[in-house]
Amino acid sequence: MLRISGLTKTFGSVRALDDVSLDVPAGQIVGIIGRSGAGKSTMLRLINRLNEPTAGSVVYEGTDVTALRGRDLRAWRARCAMIFQQFNLVDRLDVMTNVLLGRANHVSPALAMLKLWSAQDRAMAMTALEMFDMGRLAAQRAGTLSGGQQQRVAICRALVQEPDLILADEPVASLDPRNTRLVMDALRTINREFGITVLVNLHSLDLARHYCDRLVGLAAGRLVFDGPPVALTDAVSRELYGLEADEVTDADPAADPRVTPLPARRSAGAH
Amino acid sequence: MAQSLPRLSENRLSPLMDGYARALAARRARSLAYSAIFFVVTALAVLAAEVDLTKFFANIGNIGSYFDRILTLENGQRVWTDPAEWFWGWKPWGRLLLDTLLIAYVGTIIGAVAGFLLCFVASANLVANPWIRSSVRRLLEFSRTVPELVFALIFVIAFGLGPVPGVLALAIHTMGALGKQFYEVVENIDMKPVEGVSSTGASWAMTVRFAVVPQVLSGFLSYALVRFEVNVRGAAVMGFVGAGGIGQDLLEAIRKFYYSDVSALLVMIIATVVIIDLISERLRHRLLSMESAR
Amino acid sequence: MTARVAEGPLGRQARQRRAELEGRYPEIFSPPLLSRAIVLALLGAALALFLFGFWQLGFSFGRMWRGLGRLGDFIPLMFPPNPETWARTEMYLWSLAETMAIAFLGTVGAAILAFPLSLFAAKTVVRSWVLRWPTRRLFNSVSGVDTLIWALIWINVVGLGPFAGVLAVMTSDIGALGRLFSEALEAADRKAVDGVTSTGGGPVSRVRFGIIPQVLPVMASQVLYFFESNTRSATIIGIVGAGGIGAHLSEQIRILEWQQVSFLVILILVTVAAIDWVSGKLRFAIMGRAPAGAAA
Numbered sequence: 001m002l003r004i005s006g007l008t009k010t011f012g013s014v015r016a017l018d019d020v021s022l023d024v025p026a027g028q029i030v031g032i033i034g035r036s037g038a039g040k041s042t043m044l045r046l047i048n049r050l051n052e053p054t055a056g057s058v059v060y061e062g063t064d065v066t067a068l069r070g071r072d073l074r075a076w077r078a079r080c081a082m083i084f085q086q087f088n089l090v091d092r093l094d095v096m097t098n099v100l101l102g103r104a105n106h107v108s109p110a111l112a113m114l115k116l117w118s119a120q121d122r123a124m125a126m127t128a129l130e131m132f133d134m135g136r137l138a139a140q141r142a143g144t145l146s147g148g149q150q151q152r153v154a155i156c157r158a159l160v161q162e163p164d165l166i167l168a169d170e171p172v173a174s175l176d177p178r179n180t181r182l183v184m185d186a187l188r189t190i191n192r193e194f195g196i197t198v199l200v201n202l203h204s205l206d207l208a209r210h211y212c213d214r215l216v217g218l219a220a221g222r223l224v225f226d227g228p229p230v231a232l233t234d235a236v237s238r239e240l241y242g243l244e245a246d247e248v249t250d251a252d253p254a255a256d257p258r259v260t261p262l263p264a265r266r267s268a269g270a271h
Numbered sequence: 272m273a274q275s276l277p278r279l280s281e282n283r284l285s286p287l288m289d290g291y292a293r294a295l296a297a298r299r300a301r302s303l304a305y306s307a308i309f310f311v312v313t314a315l316a317v318l319a320a321e322v323d324l325t326k327f328f329a330n331i332g333n334i335g336s337y338f339d340r341i342l343t344l345e346n347g348q349r350v351w352t353d354p355a356e357w358f359w360g361w362k363p364w365g366r367l368l369l370d371t372l373l374i375a376y377v378g379t380i381i382g383a384v385a386g387f388l389l390c391f392v393a394s395a396n397l398v399a400n401p402w403i404r405s406s407v408r409r410l411l412e413f414s415r416t417v418p419e420l421v422f423a424l425i426f427v428i429a430f431g432l433g434p435v436p437g438v439l440a441l442a443i444h445t446m447g448a449l450g451k452q453f454y455e456v457v458e459n460i461d462m463k464p465v466e467g468v469s470s471t472g473a474s475w476a477m478t479v480r481f482a483v484v485p486q487v488l489s490g491f492l493s494y495a496l497v498r499f500e501v502n503v504r505g506a507a508v509m510g511f512v513g514a515g516g517i518g519q520d521l522l523e524a525i526r527k528f529y530y531s532d533v534s535a536l537l538v539m540i541i542a543t544v545v546i547i548d549l550i551s552e553r554l555r556h557r558l559l560s561m562e563s564a565r
Numbered sequence: 566m567t568a569r570v571a572e573g574p575l576g577r578q579a580r581q582r583r584a585e586l587e588g589r590y591p592e593i594f595s596p597p598l599l600s601r602a603i604v605l606a607l608l609g610a611a612l613a614l615f616l617f618g619f620w621q622l623g624f625s626f627g628r629m630w631r632g633l634g635r636l637g638d639f640i641p642l643m644f645p646p647n648p649e650t651w652a653r654t655e656m657y658l659w660s661l662a663e664t665m666a667i668a669f670l671g672t673v674g675a676a677i678l679a680f681p682l683s684l685f686a687a688k689t690v691v692r693s694w695v696l697r698w699p700t701r702r703l704f705n706s707v708s709g710v711d712t713l714i715w716a717l718i719w720i721n722v723v724g725l726g727p728f729a730g731v732l733a734v735m736t737s738d739i740g741a742l743g744r745l746f747s748e749a750l751e752a753a754d755r756k757a758v759d760g761v762t763s764t765g766g767g768p769v770s771r772v773r774f775g776i777i778p779q780v781l782p783v784m785a786s787q788v789l790y791f792f793e794s795n796t797r798s799a800t801i802i803g804i805v806g807a808g809g810i811g812a813h814l815s816e817q818i819r820i821l822e823w824q825q826v827s828f829l830v831i832l833i834l835v836t837v838a839a840i841d842w843v844s845g846k847l848r849f850a851i852m853g854r855a856p857a858g859a860a861a
Binding site: 312313315316317318319320321322323324327330333334338347370373374376377380383413416417418421424425426428429430431433434435436438475504506508511512515521522525526537540541544545548 | 611614621622623629635666667673717721727802807811814837838
């Protein structure tokens with residue numbers, strides 16, 4: 001169980017995340033939705049501790065994650081794998097090494113520095129790659145792959161961390177529709193087969209409705225919705241997205257911004 | 272020309288011309304002021320450096336005669352008529368030149384390794400702690416600002432005469448110069464892989480090894496090669512202060528007026544430097560094409 | 566929180582399938598040694614040469630240990646830096662001014678002489694290789710000789726003193742500056758040249774109006790870089806008697822006056838930093854931005 005309480009992050013005078021509290025039981029796929037700048041990325045980065053929160057805490061199974069330092073912090077990062085919009089692979093290293101970097105926290109540092117990975121680690125990486133049809137690309141340089149392939153490599157890297165949860169930050173925002181489907185299916189497979197909790201930031205409401213057990217809506221850094229996909233009414237989505245609501249969903253073609261009254265202004269905190 | 276450009280009427284032309292003239296005048300005034308500063312500085316410098324043009328022109332013939340003398344053997348013949356006599360000392364000189372190259376090589380390697388280890392700690396994008404970062408930067412700055420010959424002079428006293436102080440002096444200077452170039456490369460890398468690797472729980476050292484080094488290695492190598500070229504020149508004069516290499520013999524030849532030896536040593540040094548430059552340039556181009564092929 | 570030892574489901578799957586995977590992807594499990602072997606061989610050769618150098622140049626543990634010990638004795642003696650008398654301080658400041666004058670005049674002289682020569686060495690200005698080739702060889706040869714060697718030679722011609730230093734800085738920079746200038750000329754945009762040609766300009770006006778206005782700022786910024794680096798070299802040519810603060814520095818080191826030495830070193834550091842700062846400002850004013858890769 002992941003318990004987020006009062007989590008706040010300010011950049012200068014901008015409140016990117018404003019007093020967000022949330023409980024995530026193990027095994028869920030949670031979609032975090034909202035327009036860009038609503039604080040979705042910030043929230044995931046605070047959980048992995050790529051950024052430090054201004055206030056509030058993240059507690060995982062009784063451990064205060066926000067207080068961890070050094071070795072313990074790295075062990076926590078290994079338990080909550082991150083997936084990025086831009087994949088964040090090392091372009092110049094081959095796919096295999098990129099995936100094996102997911103083992104970084106589990107192996108002896110001296111051997112890893114010399115790229116001497118154990119056969120078991122290699123087997124794990126290959127198993128993960130094969131799961132997504134990427135086995136034959138293992139020796140290629142990551143930079144030569146397509147975006148969809150790179151994102152699947154990134155998912156494999158996350159998987160070999162054997163994490164408890166995966167934080168996916170706009171994993172499909174740079175991908176075409178076919179690859180979007182592949183990557184989202186991959187996340188669902190991971191969730192179902194390994195019981196890994198998935199927190200995924202999504203811009204598209206349709207995707208979020210289709211893949212997630214539960215949706216969390218952020219607007220201007222505040223939590224404005226938390227519930228199952230069916231509870232996400234048009235009114236709520238318009239509050240979340242404002243005029244963009246049409247763009248992110250095709251579910252309701254009747255919702256024409258020209259005839260709909262303007263929703264409450266939510267753009268103040270967006271940037 | 273079929274038809275000439277119609278001339279603007281005088282009352283429309285004159286304000287335009289005036290504006291142009293004013294802009295020009297402002298620019299002229301500024302360049303005049305700069306020139307004045309420049310000439311004052313030059314005049315002061317001429318005074319301080321005791322530039323004596325009458326002496327220079329009185330001695331200008333010396334330049335010709337000096338080069339004439341260093342190109343003449345003791346028997347009065349031109350040096351190239353008897354290469355064996357000209358390069359009579361090629362064996363000891365050759366050995367000293369090899370020593371010089373080794374001094375440059377060992378000094379470059381020690382300095383490059385030290386610069387490599389320090390540059391990551393000096394990079395703003397990898398180390399958040401400003402104290403660590405700026406103390407490393409000050410160290411690098413000190414090492415490259417104090418001239419290597421000054422280090423050599425001090426080390427000669429500490430370590431005794433010979434190549435050892437020369438190597439150490441070059442190494443320190445190289446560490447400072449390369450360390451700076453290295454951290455500037457590191458500060459320009461793509462940070463996405465760094466985030467990716469550190470998000471897996473990798474340690475700082477591991478993140479540097481896998482997310483930073485692959486991005487910067489070829490740049491580092493090419494800077495190190497350039498530094499080696501510079502160090503070959505530097506090693507050639509280490510002997511002036513007793514820090515090994517061919518410099519000692521050259522100094523003696525010049526001071527004791529062994530004219531043909533001076534030219535022979537200069538030819539050997541220039542040839543070595545030019546060959547090293549060529550090889551290093553080849554290697555750097557190879558590195559560059561390898562990089563773009565990847 | 567510590568890393569868990571327990572194996573996850575992926576680990577279990579991998580353990581079961583390891584033999585099968587190893588059979589299917591032999592190159593992943595035992596990577597081909599060849600590419601690694603080449604890298605290792607190169608590294609080994611470099612290391613061997615390095616160790617040979619250590620041995621050949623007379624490095625030894627005992628020597629390093631004693632030397633470092635002696636260095637450890639000197640360093641405390643350097644503090645506090647102290648010129649002792651005001652007369653000394655004045656003398657040092659004068660030779661510092663001399664040092665800067667050497668650097669300044671040497672750089673300016675080198676730039677003035679290198680500019681016309683660089684025109685001969687630039688492919689875009691002089692088409693025929695008859696002039697270009699020897700000019701380039703000249704540049705390479707002249708810049709292959711260190712400033713200090715030139716200083717010794719010039720001392721034979723104009724005698725001891727700073728003037729020999731000016732000439733030395735000048736000669737050794739003509740080569741390097743000339744090469745950089747000709748590269749700048751070759752990198753100049755052809756469009757401006759075509760523009761001048763299209764109005765009927767001859768070869769001289771092509772260079773004067775088509776190329777030079779483009780490259781002048783680049784050249785000026787390179788000259789400033791050379792001024793910075795010449796300030797550093799001018800501090801040491803005094804060691805061979807060609808003027809500047811180097812004479813005092815080597816003298817004080819020889820007679821082991823460590824407080825004087827550290828004072829002189831600090832003086833040099835401050836001067837170099839000041840020159841760098843001024844020159845950086847000027848470069849910024851000329852280029853409008855910090856030029857990348859213009860450093861020599």
